[in-house]
Amino acid sequence: MIEKKSMRTRIAPSPTGYMHIGTLRTVLYDYFLARQSQGQFIVRIEDTDQERLVPGTLESLLKTFQTLQLDYDEGPVLMDDGSLSQKGKFGPYIQSERLKIYQPYAVELVERGHAYHCFCSEERLTKMREDQVAAKQAPKYDRTCLELSSEEIKQKLASGESHVIRMKIPEGESSFIDPIRGTITIQNSEVDDQILLKSDGFPTYHLAVVIDDHLMEITHVLRGEEWISSTPKEIILHRMLGWDMPTYAHVPLILNPDKTKLSKRKGDVSVESYLKKGYLPEALINFLSLLGWNPTADREIYTRSELVELFILSKVHSAGAVLNVEKLNWTNAHYLKTMEEGTYLEWCRPWIQTLSHDRSALDQAALLVRDRLQILSELPALTQFLFEDKLNHESALLLWKTQNKQEAAERLTAARHFIVGLSDDLFQSVEKMDSAIRAWIVQRGWGNGEVLWPLRVALSGQKQSPGPFELLVAYGKDRALARIDEALTHLV
């Protein structure tokens, strides 16, 4: 890829209340590209649609960048005290604060004959479109207002009639080279006379991005595949203004299991909802990076710096990718299992802190279920029994295979006697506990199952749980005995 100056790549989310998972994937690729080329990664906020604006959402968007530790070089920043600041010398980076920048360009385009005033009402436009569709034509503005004389225009303008400014799409064709997809060509006759300036004075997306990308010296634009068909508008705009174009690369869509564009109705679309469910930022980043791209395909786990180093834009797939939650879960579980123990515990604590005030007990619980944990939100359900005062044992569950109550009670009572006599150091080591109890079982001439099953269920009350040795160590002697006594009352 040819680079002009240093690479400046940007992401431009609209603040709609959350970060789309596809936006994050694009952010990631921007981030990799910028970091591997010593370029800059810019965050710009596109909030030119006043109607869709949701107050307060810019903050949560920026917060997500922070949570994911995706540092950008320029753009709006959320300060520690919650206030908003902006960094970078091309600001402001929020389009609604740049309104006065766009209008002169629109006027200039009109003066130079590249754009024109349009006074058509929404009602007329809607009807026109309906008629066109009914006649099996492509809906396009019919250029009625292009016929207006300059006198008429002056008059309408003077009387304050509501109007917009439209691009006058020239004849010919527009093509560009997409590093992911190759050359894409679209006939200009397919392109509608795009509105550049809305009647409320706000620019539309197309005008705003072209001006901002130029002014901010953006060299690479990564965006979703859904933008391909509107790229010609931006190409033409660049030509009209005499500006160099950035490189446009369109990344594939992230899909629902039914292969349609990922939608809220069919699953989680927001990064925040994944975070809230207990997916780790690094796992999410690792997984998402590999959706549509893979450095070697012989590994699934890459560190962030490896991804930065290995990323190659032209090797990004062009086909959409279904988000496979199972694999995300596996990835998350892998991170949970392999991270430093201390880090693991720090991730776990907030999820179970309401279960107990005893931090070491919480940590022990978290460690106990580590191999069973896929996402952190499962943690409370998995560990709750450990903190329960009473377990409310089901007597049927205490019986191993064909065992009857009496037999289970005998084994459990015997185990209780044995455990009473156990020295304290056995309660410090699962391994020692394991071998001591197993040796005792052998000595009694019993099978493991007939003793260990009732013992485990006595301690956990659960059909599925960690093993009895782990639980004995986790509880300590006194609590373990109390649990056993409790279970015994259900076996009479």
Add this chain to the structure above:
RNA sequence: GGCCUCAUCGUCUAAUGGUUAGGACAGCGGCUUCUCAAGCCGUCAAUAGGGGUUCGAUUCCCCUUGGGGCUACCA
């Protein structure tokens, strides 16, 4: 409908003219085993179809089929 775009196991992908088409998730089976996990081992499973080009096509070209996107005073 029009335009654009895409096409390797169920899913994510590797292999860009020569491989027994590889890996991962999921599935299935086994080992282990007090349960569930974890772990280890094994197994099932794909080049959408048809034409070319070529000594040779997953790979290059064309057609068909199928999927997706766009088609706003939304981004």
